[in-house]
Amino acid sequence: MEAPESLEALQARHRKEQRDLVARVTQKKKSATKKTRKGVNDECERLELALKERQAQELAALSGENEGQEEVPEEDESPDNDVEKTLEDMSISEPSPSTPANTANSQNGFKKKPNRAKARLARRAAEQEALAAQAAEEAANLPNQRELERTRMKELFDRYGLQEKEIRADGHCLYAAVADQMTVARLDLKPKILPQINGQDTALPDYKVVRHAAAGYIAQTPDDFVPFMEEPLDDYLRKIKDTGEWGGHLELAALSKAYGVTINVLHADGTVNKILPEGAQTEGDAKEIWLGYYKHGFGLGEHYNSLRKIP
Structure with a gap:
C-alpha cells in the first residue's frame, strides 16, 4: 500500500x-x-x-x-519550549462566569x-x-510581447512602404494572405507551374485555391519536400487541401515555385525571409508579394497578414 x-x-x-x-x-x-x-x-x-x-x-x-495523533514539534521548537507549553496546557484555569466555553472547560479542570x-x-x-x-x-512586470511586436511591425511598415491588410486568424491565414497578395498584384491564382488547377478547384474560395496549388506542387515534386515531413506524404497533402491545418515554410516554398513569385516574409525583428521561385537567382527576377509574420499578436499563435505596397 x-x-x-x-x-x-x-x-x-x-x-x-x-x-x-x-x-x-x-x-x-x-x-x-x-x-x-x-x-x-x-x-x-x-x-x-x-x-x-x-x-x-x-x-x-x-x-x-492527523486528528488525534501525537503532535510533532516544529523544527524551531526546543525541548525547553515543549516542557513549558505542556505545563501551560495542563495548568488549572479559573472559571469565568461570563464565558460558557470556559465554564465547560473548567469542569475537567484543564484549559x-x-x-x-x-x-x-x-x-x-x-x-x-x-x-x-x-x-x-x-x-x-514582464514586457507585453504582443504590443512590442505590433510597435516594431508598424515601424517596419514605414521603412518598406507597406500597409497591413489583416487576415482572419482561423488556420487559413497563410493561404488567405497569399491570395490577397496575388489579387492585389493582379496575378492569376491558377499556378504557372504544374500541376494546373481544374475548373472545379478554381470555383473554390481563393484561400482554398491557394491550398490546392500548394498541395498540387508538393505532390508533383515530392523529393523536394518529403525529407522535411514528419508524416506520410498522403496525410500531409490531405491536411493542406481538406483541413484548417496551418501552413509554414514548406507551403510558402511550394507556392513561390507554383506561382513563380518571390515571397517576402517580414518579421518583427526586421528580418525579411525571401523565398525565390524556380529559376530566380536574385531579387527583381520575379514579381514579389509581401507577408507579415506574427508570433505573439494573435490568440491562436503564429499568424500571417497580407502587406500591401503603399501606392
Whole structure:
C-alpha cells in the first residue's frame, strides 16, 4: 500500500501547482484578443477556483488523518519550549462566569489545548498566497510581447512602404494572405507551374485555391519536400487541401515555385525571409508579394497578414 503524502510534501506540491497556474493564466491573458478576453478571463477564474477547492479538500483530508495523533514539534521548537507549553496546557484555569466555553472547560479542570496542526496549516496557506501574489506581480512586470511586436511591425511598415491588410486568424491565414497578395498584384491564382488547377478547384474560395496549388506542387515534386515531413506524404497533402491545418515554410516554398513569385516574409525583428521561385537567382527576377509574420499578436499563435505596397 502506498504511504500517505506528508504535510510538507503536500504543501510543496501545492506551492508548485499555484506557481504553474499563475504562469499559465498570465500567458492565456496576454494572448487574449478583445473578442476572446472575456472567455479567457472566465476560464482563468474557473481554473483558479478549481485549484483552490481541490487544495483545500486535500489539506482538510490530511488534517483529518492527523486528528488525534501525537503532535510533532516544529523544527524551531526546543525541548525547553515543549516542557513549558505542556505545563501551560495542563495548568488549572479559573472559571469565568461570563464565558460558557470556559465554564465547560473548567469542569475537567484543564484549559482547551490549542490545535497547533491547524495553526501550521493556516500559516502555510498564507505563505502560499504570498508566493502566488509575488509570482503574479513578477508576471505583470514582464514586457507585453504582443504590443512590442505590433510597435516594431508598424515601424517596419514605414521603412518598406507597406500597409497591413489583416487576415482572419482561423488556420487559413497563410493561404488567405497569399491570395490577397496575388489579387492585389493582379496575378492569376491558377499556378504557372504544374500541376494546373481544374475548373472545379478554381470555383473554390481563393484561400482554398491557394491550398490546392500548394498541395498540387508538393505532390508533383515530392523529393523536394518529403525529407522535411514528419508524416506520410498522403496525410500531409490531405491536411493542406481538406483541413484548417496551418501552413509554414514548406507551403510558402511550394507556392513561390507554383506561382513563380518571390515571397517576402517580414518579421518583427526586421528580418525579411525571401523565398525565390524556380529559376530566380536574385531579387527583381520575379514579381514579389509581401507577408507579415506574427508570433505573439494573435490568440491562436503564429499568424500571417497580407502587406500591401503603399501606392
